[in-house]
Amino acid sequence: MIDVINLEKHFGDNKVLNGINVTIEKGDIMVVIGPSGSGKSTFLRCLNCMEDPTGGQIIFHGVDIADMKVDINVHRRNMGMVFQHFNLFNNKTVIENIMLAPVHLQCKDLKKAKRHNRIIKFTNLFRGKDKKKAPVEITTTKAEIVKNARIKAEELLQRIGLLDKADVYPSTLSGGQKQRVAIVRSLAMNPEVILFDEPTSALDPEMVGEVLDLMKALANEGMTMIIVTHEMGFAREVANKVLFIDDGQILECAPPEEFFGNPKNPRLKEFLSKVL
Amino acid sequence: MGDFSKKIDKFIEIFIDYKGYVKVLEGLQNTLLIAVLGLIIGIIIGTLIAVVRVIPKYKLMPKILNGICSFYVALFRGTPIVVQLLVFYYVLLPLMGIKITGVDVSILVFGLNSAAYISEIMRSGIMSVDNGQMEAGRAVGLSFSTSMLKIVIPQAVKNILPTLGNEFIALIKETSVVSFVGATDLYIAFNYIGSNNYEFMVPYLVMAMIYMVLILIISLGIKIMERSLRKSDRRN
Numbered sequence: 001m002i003d004v005i006n007l008e009k010h011f012g013d014n015k016v017l018n019g020i021n022v023t024i025e026k027g028d029i030m031v032v033i034g035p036s037g038s039g040k041s042t043f044l045r046c047l048n049c050m051e052d053p054t055g056g057q058i059i060f061h062g063v064d065i066a067d068m069k070v071d072i073n074v075h076r077r078n079m080g081m082v083f084q085h086f087n088l089f090n091n092k093t094v095i096e097n098i099m100l101a102p103v104h105l106q107c108k109d110l111k112k113a114k115r116h117n118r119i120i121k122f123t124n125l126f127r128g129k130d131k132k133k134a135p136v137e138i139t140t141t142k143a144e145i146v147k148n149a150r151i152k153a154e155e156l157l158q159r160i161g162l163l164d165k166a167d168v169y170p171s172t173l174s175g176g177q178k179q180r181v182a183i184v185r186s187l188a189m190n191p192e193v194i195l196f197d198e199p200t201s202a203l204d205p206e207m208v209g210e211v212l213d214l215m216k217a218l219a220n221e222g223m224t225m226i227i228v229t230h231e232m233g234f235a236r237e238v239a240n241k242v243l244f245i246d247d248g249q250i251l252e253c254a255p256p257e258e259f260f261g262n263p264k265n266p267r268l269k270e271f272l273s274k275v276l
Numbered sequence: 277m278g279d280f281s282k283k284i285d286k287f288i289e290i291f292i293d294y295k296g297y298v299k300v301l302e303g304l305q306n307t308l309l310i311a312v313l314g315l316i317i318g319i320i321i322g323t324l325i326a327v328v329r330v331i332p333k334y335k336l337m338p339k340i341l342n343g344i345c346s347f348y349v350a351l352f353r354g355t356p357i358v359v360q361l362l363v364f365y366y367v368l369l370p371l372m373g374i375k376i377t378g379v380d381v382s383i384l385v386f387g388l389n390s391a392a393y394i395s396e397i398m399r400s401g402i403m404s405v406d407n408g409q410m411e412a413g414r415a416v417g418l419s420f421s422t423s424m425l426k427i428v429i430p431q432a433v434k435n436i437l438p439t440l441g442n443e444f445i446a447l448i449k450e451t452s453v454v455s456f457v458g459a460t461d462l463y464i465a466f467n468y469i470g471s472n473n474y475e476f477m478v479p480y481l482v483m484a485m486i487y488m489v490l491i492l493i494i495s496l497g498i499k500i501m502e503r504s505l506r507k508s509d510r511r512n
Contacts, residue, residue, distance in 0.1 A: 050411060077417035087412035091430045091508050100426065101416035169508040182412075189416055 001026045001060070001193065001224060002047065008055030009039075009046055009248075016042045018248040019056070024193070024226065029219050031235040031256075032228045034245040035271060040228045043245060044195050047226065048072075048079045077105065080186025080194035084201050086178040088170035094181055095166040098153040098188045099146075105189075106145045113138055149188070156184040160214060176207030180214055193224040200231060232275060236260055244268045287469070287478040296469040303465030304486070310382045310461070311448040317387025318443075322394030325349065327424055329395070330402050345395070352392035358453050360385050365457040378459030382451070390447055397439050401432030434505045441498035445491050462486060 002024040009017040016039045024030055034040045045051045046066075047058060053066045065075050089097050117135040124132045157163045160180045170178055179199055186194055199215070200208045212234050219225060219238050229235065235242055235256060242259040244252040244267075251265045260276070263269050290296045325345045331338045352360070365381045376384075405428050413423030433440070452463045466483040470476035 048415065050415065073414075073417050073419050076415060079415075081412075081415035083408060083412065083415075085406075085408055087406075087408035089409060089412065089427050091427065091434070093508075101413075101418055104422060104426070105417055171509060186416065 001028075003059040004047070004056070005059065006056040007043070007046060007053055007058065007066070009042055009051060009053050016248050017046065017053075020245075020248070020250055022243065022250060022253065024224065026192070026224055027222050028224055028226075028241055029239045030226045030241045030243060031239040032226065032243045032245060033230070033232070033235060033271075038246045039248040040245045041197055042248075044197050044226060044228050047195055048076050048081055050081070077101075077189055078192045080189060080191035082179070082182050082186055082194060082196045082199050084198040086170075086175070086182045086202070088173075088178055088182055088185070090170055093167050093169055094162065094173070095150070095153050095157065097170065097181060098156060098185045099149045101185075102149045102152070102188050103146055106140075106149075107142055110138065110140065110142065110145070152188060153184075156187055157181075160184055174207065175203045176210045179203065179207075179211045183211070183214055183218075187218075193226065194218070196225060196227040196229065198228050198230070200229065230275075232260070244271070246271075283475055283478050286473060286475060287482070290469050290472050294472070296465075296472075299460070299465040299468050300462070300486075303460050303462040306379050306382075306454070306459055307448065307451045307461045308490075310379065310386055310451045310454060310459070311444065313383045314386030314390055314447055314451075315444050317383070318390030318394045318447075319398075319440075321387070321391035323398050323429065325391065325395035326398035326402055327429075329399055331420075349392045349395055352389050357385065357389050357450060358456055360389060361453065361457050378454065378457040381457050382454040382459050386447060386451065390443060393443055394440070397436050397443065398429075398432065400439075401436035402428055404435045405431045434502075434509075437498065437502050437505065441495065444498075445494060448490060448494070449487065 004020055004022045004024075007017055007020040008015075020043060022030075032040045032043065042051055046053045049058075049065060049072045052068065056066060057064045058066045060075055060079075063070060063075065065072060088094075089100065092100060113136050117138070120133050120135050127133070154163060154166065157166055160183075162177060162181065165173065165177065165181075170181070173181065183194075183199070196215070200211050203211060208231070212231065215225070215227070215234075216238055227235075227239075237256075239256050242252075242254060242256050243250055244259070244265065246267055252259065252263065252268050259268075260272065263272055291300070325348065328338070328341045328345050331342075333339050333342060361382065364385050365378065369376065369381065402424075409427050409431065410420075410423050413427045414420070418426070451461055454461050455464045455467075462483055466479040467476075470479040
């Protein structure tokens with residue numbers, strides 16, 4: 001689904017990624033680990049162009065999204081992202097956080113379709129009788145979009161057991177609750193892949209479990225996920241592909257049994273002996 | 277003391293019997309009109325400038341726009357407002373063949389002038405909002421402008437509201453220079469009352485009080501607004 005070809009990123013003279021090649025299939029749970037400063041977060045952020053790659057290609061559905069000419073916003077709708085520091089919108093309530101993007105983007109599409117129809121109607125005046133163009137069919141209204149988004153958001157909140165928190169502001173939630181809301185916020189867009197940037201690093205140990213449980217549930221449903229994390233146990237249990245990045249290069253890419261049981265790269269061996 | 281009460285009697289006589297209050301109300305209306313419309317123009321233009329100045333600048337277009345905005349801010353912060361009023365009223369607008377009243381010129385100039393200040397206030401507000409908010413907005417597929425408008429700017433405004441209130445208060449007080457271009461404001465109104473008998477003490481005192489009351493009311497309004505915006509915060 002995503003083909004990363006020779007991805008490079010440098011900040012000034014500082015080379016962070018040196019030619020990363022990896023393929024992510026649909027349904028993959030790919031965990032990326034590595035020492036701090038190795039470029040794993042940058043790699044993840046390059047995947048949805050949060051950081052613009054300085055070289056290489058990222059092919060997502062046959063389109064090179066690393067190309068600056070591509071409208072990245074369209075592709076980001078299909079790529080959720082979960083951040084280390086949650087980044088819930090502080091000025092919106094929990095349910096508004098979840099509904100904002102779907103409602104706004106669908107309304108925008110609706111407006112675009114309506115404008116398109118108006119133009120067609122106008123140009124039809126000048127066309128011959130048999131050459132008239134048919135307008136695009138509009139099946140929904142703004143009220144309906146909002147209603148559906150609310151139903152979806154409530155379902156998602158129900159799922160994480162926070163429906164009673166729907167109308168509170170994020171500042172009153174605990175860290176674990178915030179992160180779970182952040183995960184369902186990205187789910188509300190029905191993404192094909194979700195990128196997790198150290199989702200549990202800013203949580204205290206007690207709350208790590210609830211976030212990991214939600215991620216496991218998503219994995220079991222077949223969601224494609226790319227996860228940067230330090231949770232080795234989680235990687236071993238859930239991942240089907242583990243990536244080791246150091247100095248901006250992939251040093252090892254293997255299924256978890258082989259990755260943890262029989263590591264080949266000496267740098268990885270050293271790393272694992274320290275953290276396990 | 278008897279002298280003073282006589283002055284007050286005289287003032288009240290002129291104020292009510294000789295319809296001095298009509299002039300004062302006109303002055304008050306113009307003062308408020310210039311300050312409020314100026315602030316609105318200032319907020320709109322100022323926000324635009326602030327946004328242009330925080331756009332990442334590795335492309336040509338933002339660089340050029342940023343240069344223009346910096347120049348604008350330098351120009352309007354670097355010259356006194358009286359000079360700007362005079363230049364607009366006596367030089368620029370006549371050159372362009374536009375004829376407008378002193379009040380309209382004042383609204384325009386105060387708007388443009390406060391835009392320069394508000395742009396810097398707004399920029400500090402935007403930069404005070406964590407970058408993660410913008411990133412989260414972009415990550416769910418919203419565009420830069422939508423994320424700015426729906427997520428960052430509301431939070432920025434909350435942070436800068438006290439400073440923005442300052443700006444509004446300063447604006448109201450600065451309007452006392454619009455008589456330079458022949459607009460009737462509070463100063464002109466009370467000057468007019470005073471010049472009836474060349475007795476300025478009471479009119480000017482009353483003028484000071486009106487300004488003071490005006491600004492107290494506005495401060496109260498800002499406080500109420502701030503409280504309603506703070507409801508998403510934990511500190512109340």
